[in-house]
Amino acid sequence: MEKTEATTFQTTRWSMVRRAGDEEDPQASESLAQLCQLYWRPLFVYCYGTGRNRADAEDLTQGYFTQLLARDSLRLADPMRGKFRTFLLTSFKNYLTDVHRQGQAAKRGRGATHVPFELDLSEGYLIEHATEAEPELAYDRQWARDLVQRATARLREEYTASGKGEWFENVAGEKAGACGYLELAARFGSTEDAVKSFALRVRKRFRMLLEREIADTVASPDEVQSEMAYLAELLRG
Numbered sequence: 001m002e003k004t005e006a007t008t009f010q011t012t013r014w015s016m017v018r019r020a021g022d023e024e025d026p027q028a029s030e031s032l033a034q035l036c037q038l039y040w041r042p043l044f045v046y047c048y049g050t051g052r053n054r055a056d057a058e059d060l061t062q063g064y065f066t067q068l069l070a071r072d073s074l075r076l077a078d079p080m081r082g083k084f085r086t087f088l089l090t091s092f093k094n095y096l097t098d099v100h101r102q103g104q105a106a107k108r109g110r111g112a113t114h115v116p117f118e119l120d121l122s123e124g125y126l127i128e129h130a131t132e133a134e135p136e137l138a139y140d141r142q143w144a145r146d147l148v149q150r151a152t153a154r155l156r157e158e159y160t161a162s163g164k165g166e167w168f169e170n171v172a173g174e175k176a177g178a179c180g181y182l183e184l185a186a187r188f189g190s191t192e193d194a195v196k197s198f199a200l201r202v203r204k205r206f207r208m209l210l211e212r213e214i215a216d217t218v219a220s221p222d223e224v225q226s227e228m229a230y231l232a233e234l235l236r237g
Contacts, residue, residue, distance in 0.1 A: 144234040147210065155205060181195040
């Protein structure tokens with residue numbers, strides 16, 4: 001049976017959110033770990049941008065994801081109430097307020113089950129981006145960068161698997177812009193029109209992957225295009 005758009009849309013990251021919040025689901029820990037990997041960088045950037053030092057921001061981010069599982073907080077997440085990243089940031093702000101009120105250190109793993117993921121802060125640009133704008137805007141921008149990074153990685157994998165990895169790198173990857181289409185055509189033993197056609201297919205496929213990523217975080221397919229416009233605005237900034 002062929003899936004309809006509505007059916008396909010229901011198999012989104014919101015399904016992952018529900019599994020992560022269901023302690024009886026055997027995939028709960030795995031789903032929560034995936035959510036952590038997808039969203040820890042935007043939340044870390046927000047936390048660091050509020051004036052906390054790097055170590056505290058790291059610990060608070062880990063502590064937040066730990067309490068999501070411990071307190072069953074994900075059961076409150078409802079796609080009909082808005083975007084998942086908005087829910088997550090609001091929830092994180094509430095967590096930071098609670099930690100401040102209670103005077104807790106919120107050290108990683110204290111008093112709760114450890115979440116199976118690691119914070120890789122080797123990319124120094126995270127620190128730079130955390131202080132470049134208001135924390136909420138920095139959070140959204142990091143979300144946008146991570147989304148584009150995931151879509152690009154997926155695209156690279158697809159073209160590499162199909163034997164067009166070198167074409168991809170020269171047209172849209174790390175070597176893009178180093179030489180023109182005519183030169184690439186000569187290098188690949190093809191035609192300029194073929195290279196242009198390939199570039200067009202890459203752009204269309206990239207947009208499709210971005211739309212799929214965005215569809216995972218909104219309540220309705222109707223919201224995807226407005227989110228795409230916001231994504232473009234964030235990346236221009």
